[in-house]
Amino acid sequence: MPxxxxxxxxxxxLLFGTAAxxxxxxxxGCTSNESDDEPAANDQPAAEDKPGKEVTIGFAGPxxxxxxxxxxxxxAKSRAKKYSDVTLEITEGSNDxxxxxxxxxxxxxxxxxxxxxxxxxxKALTQVGLKAMRAGIPVVNLDRIFNTPQAYRCWIGGxxxxxxxxxGHYIGEKLKGKANARVIELAGLDNLELTKQRTQGFDDALxxxxxxxxxxxxxxxxTVESGQAxxxxxxxxxxxxxxxxxHDDDQGVGALRAIEQAGRDDFLMVGGAGALxxxxxxxxxxxxxxxxxxxxxxxxxxxxxxxxxxxxxxxxSGMAExxxxxxLTLYSAVVDKDNVDTxxxxxxx
Amino acid sequence: xxxxxxxxxxxxxxxxxxxxxxxxxxMLVRADxxxxxxxxxxxxxxxxxxxxxxxxxxxxxxxxxxxxQASVIGVxxxxxxxxxxxxxxxxxxxxxxxxxxVWATTVAxxxxxxxxxxxxxxxxGVGCGLVNGLLIAYGGMVPFIAxxxxxxxxxGLALQITDGKTQIVTVEGVLDLGERDAYVLGIPxxxxxxxxxxxxxWLILNRTTFGRRTVAVGGNAEAARLxxxxxxxxxxxxxxxxxxxxxxxxxxxxxxxxxxxxxxGNLYELDAIAAAIIGGTLLTGGRGTITGSVLGVLIFTTxxxxxxxxxxxxxxxxxAKGAIIVAAVxxxxxxxxxx
Numbered sequence: 001m002p003x004x005x006x007x008x009x010x011x012x013x014l015l016f017g018t019a020a021x022x023x024x025x026x027x028x029g030c031t032s033n034e035s036d037d038e039p040a041a042n043d044q045p046a047a048e049d050k051p052g053k054e055v056t057i058g059f060a061g062p063x064x065x066x067x068x069x070x071x072x073x074x075x076a077k078s079r080a081k082k083y084s085d086v087t088l089e090i091t092e093g094s095n096d097x098x099x100x101x102x103x104x105x106x107x108x109x110x111x112x113x114x115x116x117x118x119x120x121x122x123k124a125l126t127q128v129g130l131k132a133m134r135a136g137i138p139v140v141n142l143d144r145i146f147n148t149p150q151a152y153r154c155w156i157g158g159x160x161x162x163x164x165x166x167x168g169h170y171i172g173e174k175l176k177g178k179a180n181a182r183v184i185e186l187a188g189l190d191n192l193e194l195t196k197q198r199t200q201g202f203d204d205a206l207x208x209x210x211x212x213x214x215x216x217x218x219x220x221x222x223t224v225e226s227g228q229a230x231x232x233x234x235x236x237x238x239x240x241x242x243x244x245x246x247h248d249d250d251q252g253v254g255a256l257r258a259i260e261q262a263g264r265d266d267f268l269m270v271g272g273a274g275a276l277x278x279x280x281x282x283x284x285x286x287x288x289x290x291x292x293x294x295x296x297x298x299x300x301x302x303x304x305x306x307x308x309x310x311x312x313x314x315x316x317s318g319m320a321e322x323x324x325x326x327x328l329t330l331y332s333a334v335v336d337k338d339n340v341d342t343x344x345x346x347x348x349x
Numbered sequence: 350x351x352x353x354x355x356x357x358x359x360x361x362x363x364x365x366x367x368x369x370x371x372x373x374x375x376m377l378v379r380a381d382x383x384x385x386x387x388x389x390x391x392x393x394x395x396x397x398x399x400x401x402x403x404x405x406x407x408x409x410x411x412x413x414x415x416x417x418q419a420s421v422i423g424v425x426x427x428x429x430x431x432x433x434x435x436x437x438x439x440x441x442x443x444x445x446x447x448x449x450x451v452w453a454t455t456v457a458x459x460x461x462x463x464x465x466x467x468x469x470x471x472x473x474g475v476g477c478g479l480v481n482g483l484l485i486a487y488g489g490m491v492p493f494i495a496x497x498x499x500x501x502x503x504x505g506l507a508l509q510i511t512d513g514k515t516q517i518v519t520v521e522g523v524l525d526l527g528e529r530d531a532y533v534l535g536i537p538x539x540x541x542x543x544x545x546x547x548x549x550x551w552l553i554l555n556r557t558t559f560g561r562r563t564v565a566v567g568g569n570a571e572a573a574r575l576x577x578x579x580x581x582x583x584x585x586x587x588x589x590x591x592x593x594x595x596x597x598x599x600x601x602x603x604x605x606x607x608x609x610x611x612x613x614g615n616l617y618e619l620d621a622i623a624a625a626i627i628g629g630t631l632l633t634g635g636r637g638t639i640t641g642s643v644l645g646v647l648i649f650t651t652x653x654x655x656x657x658x659x660x661x662x663x664x665x666x667x668x669a670k671g672a673i674i675v676a677a678v679x680x681x682x683x684x685x686x687x688x
Contacts, residue, residue: 027476030469031510032457063508065611070513190663219663223612224515228605229418233657236411237402250610253515257607261527262410277517349514 051085055114055311057304058107060100061142062120063093066222067250068273071297071348072118072142079301086308097124104128108135114307117152118142118300126151138310142303149326153310156303156328158295160197163247163332167270167293168205170334171243172212174268174290181212182241184234186227186255188248190219198247198272215241220251227254235262243268249275249292256281259288274335276347283340291336298346299330383629387644390677394648398655405658413537419650420543421446421601422620423643427550428594429621430642431587434554436567436634437492439591441481441499442621446614448503449473449599454516454609463522466603471596477503478592482585496588500618507611516609527604539601546597551639563587567634624649627677648677 057080064070073093080088089112091103100120105128107115115132119125122144129151132139141152149155175181185202188195199217206212218234220226227250234244235258246252249271259269271278271292281289306324309315315322335343398406405411425442432439452458453470461468477499484495518524525531526538533541554560562583565573574580595614602613626632627648628641652673656666 027452027469027472030452030458030461030465031455033455033510033512033514033516064513065508066513067515216660217662218657218660221612221615223615224606224608224610225602225613225615228607229653230657232414232418233654236408236414236654237405237658237660239405250515253517253608254606257527257605261529263529275515277515 051083052312052314054085054087055308056087056089056112057114057116057307057311058104058110058112058137059088059090059116059304060104060107061091061093061118061300062100063095065095067275067348068295068297069093072300074348075297075300076116076304079304083304083308085312086304088304095120097121100125101128104132108132108137112137113311114138114140116140116142116300116303116307119144119146123147138307140303140307140310142300154306154324154326154328156299156306157330158299159329159332160194160295161201162329163272163293163295164198164201164203164245165205166201166332166334167245167272168202169208170270170291170293170336171245171268172205172209175209175212175242177211178242179211181209181243182215182238183212183243183245184215184238184241185217186231186234186244186246186251187217187219188251189221195219195247202245220248220254222248222251224251224254224257227251228258229254231255231258232262235259235264241267243270244288245270245272247272249273249278252278252289252292256287256289264288270334274343274347276344276349279335279340279344279347282335282337283344285337291334294331294333294335294343296330296333296346297348302328302330383638384640384644386680387628387641387648387677390673390680391644391648391651394651394655398651398658401655402658406655409535411654411658413532413535413540415647415650415654416540416543417537417605418654419646420537420539421598421605422617422624422650423543423646424546424594424598424601425614425617426621426624426642426646427546427639428591429618430550430625430628430630430637430639431554431563432492432591433622433625433630433632434567434634434637435563435584435587436570437485437584437587438622438632439481439496439588440493440618441477441496441503442591442595443614443617444500444503444507445474445477445592445595446599446602446617447611448477448507448510449596450602450609450613451507451511451516451611452609453599454518454603455510456516459518459520462520466518466520466523467600470600470603471593474592474594474596474599475589476592477595478589479585481592482588485588486581486584492588504611507613511609511611513611518603518607518609523604524607527607539604542597542601546594547639547643554637554639559583559586564635564637567631567637569635620649623674627674648673 059076061072062069064073080086089107094100097120115137117139126147129139129146133151138153141155143157145155146152171183187199206214216234216238218230220230244267246255252271265288267288268290269288271289274292274294278292281287309324316324429439429442449470452473453466458465458469481496481499484490485492531538562578565578566580566583570580603609624645625642628638628645630637652670
């Protein structure tokens with residue numbers, strides 16, 4: 001009996017399967033996202049352009065499941081391509097700690113000259129960083145920092161506190177002289193330490209402006225969907241305010257949609273991270289978005305520069321030291337209408 | 350869990366077997382008490398919102414906002430209610446919404462305009478539902494595992510299509526539906542779709558053979574098979590229905606957010622299951638209520654709204670949300686058992 005039904009099932013399954021496959025084929029043409037845009041990358045000239053000793057750089061990053069991480073990968077790849085003396089060994093990105101450890105160990109076994117690591121979780125990957133350093137492979141730790149400085153030769157990353165600080169100062173200056181100014185904050189994922197740091201920086205900056213009061217804060221989840229939902233609620237809660245800081249341009253797409261749907265334009269908005277869509281909106285200057293604070297994905301290109309310099313035993317040109325620094329915190333520049341053209345090419349999608 | 354369900358397996362909120370007056374009446378009363386207690390919870394929430402933020406909460410725009418935010422997850426929950434009523438589960442709803450929304454907003458799809466986006470969103474949803482249904486009904490896979498597998502692959506495919514990028518919709522016809530100008534008599538189009546899906550869902554579950562079969566399969570699949578119901582085909586249709594709801598929800602989400610992103614529909618499966626359970630649908634199957642599910646969704650959305658209006662942070666929101674789920678279920682149990 002079971003065998004009989006099984007055979008019957010598989011034939012029917014085949015029929016349905018065929019229907020599904022053909023429906024799929026019909027749709028398959030629609031998955032294309034081809035466009036002629038260049039990937040986000042930095043055109044800044046590389047540190048020392050004269051080819052030197054051949055360097056093999058191993059690169060391990062997390063899964064590029066959102067725009068910023070995707071830009072990190074693009075920046076690393078395109079930078080490495082610019083150097084004729086650099087070979088890039090890039091692993092498939094993973095958010096799984098165990099898998100990323102395995103990938104880095106493979107790179108260590110391959111005896112790459114230098115490692116660039118953007119850990120999925122900085123603390124969890126400390127051990128493998130230590131292992132690489134002990135094996136004599138210098139590690140450039142990108143953005144998400146390891147537990148101990150012993151696990152990296154050089155750390156380079158963004159400044160979350162500085163993002164909040166600069167956003168706060170920008171808004172503070174814009175609202176100078178306005179009595180009882182009201183400011184609201186659309187934060188990112190509250191589970192993350194970086195969100196707390198951004199909010200802390202923002203609050204600290206606002207303390208310099210006694211005329212400004214932060215009246216509301218809601219946390220979205222770095223996604224368009226959550227940005228729209230939380231912003232719609234914030235707009236309903238606050239019938240009047242003067243400025244808004246949104247931590248992240250990705251969720252900002254949703255936030256701008258909510259603002260448009262509510263028909264509001266009586267305030268100024270500052271974004272965060274530096275997405276292409278945000279740069280374009282700032283340049284057009286016909287909406288509420290007037291500026292964004294950078295968390296530059298070009299740091300991956302700089303990490304390749306540093307790794308190459310390490311591999312060739314050089315320092316950073318333009319500095320007196322013979323060695324590259326142990327730690328580099330990048331500046332969170334404010335991009336507004338005046339300087340947006342400079343940064344346009346670094347915008348990510 | 351199923352023991353306390355009274356002998357007649359048919360337990361939807363309004364229908365009952367004819368010819369058994371006592372249990373028929375008992376069933377009706379119990380169902381009504383269940384719905385009434387949910388309405389009571391909602392009334393208390395509205396009272397809290399009205400007291401804490403009278404100007405912002407008791408406002409037409411806020412009502413429109415709450416109902417709009419409820420629409421997307423509401424449509425998903427209607428489909429989920431059918432699946433759970435049949436004793437199944439669909440963990441893949443969030444991932445299907447994500448996949449549908451990104452597939453429907455690629456550069457290539459957007460070239461076909463409004464129709465192309467709608468068609469793709471719905472067809473991808475139905476397609477995923479079909480695969481789920483085939484695996485479960487004819488492949489003999491447990492719903493939990495089959496839909497878990499779909500969750501993983503649909504999210505993966507969504508990521509592959511977007512490459513992690515946000516796909517912004519430029520088709521005016523789609524975007525316009527989310528603007529205030531599109532409201533008819535003050536009702537947003539999204540809310541209308543939600544209402545229509547709810548009414549159709551209610552009619553199917555309570556007034557059709559299909560609905561009765563669903564309940565029968567959930568109550569006792571073997572008995573249903575012996576009674577001449579093609580259980581496997583019924584299951585296939587149910588997951589297809591859930592997929593269809595996900596496709597519709599994805600289209601609503603595209604209108605609402607003006608974009609497609611692979612992170613869309615995050616944890617919808619849990620929200621939809623929670624709303625259905627709070628509403629009074631049995632997780633073990635055999636009893637389902639669309640009215641209850643929709644009230645469950647409205648309760649969740651109203652809570653979120655009140656918290657945001659009062660500027661409470663996510664940590665407090667999450668703690669309170671958990672407490673309210675427990676409270677709502679306890680209140681329901683009590684009121685249901687005392688009658």
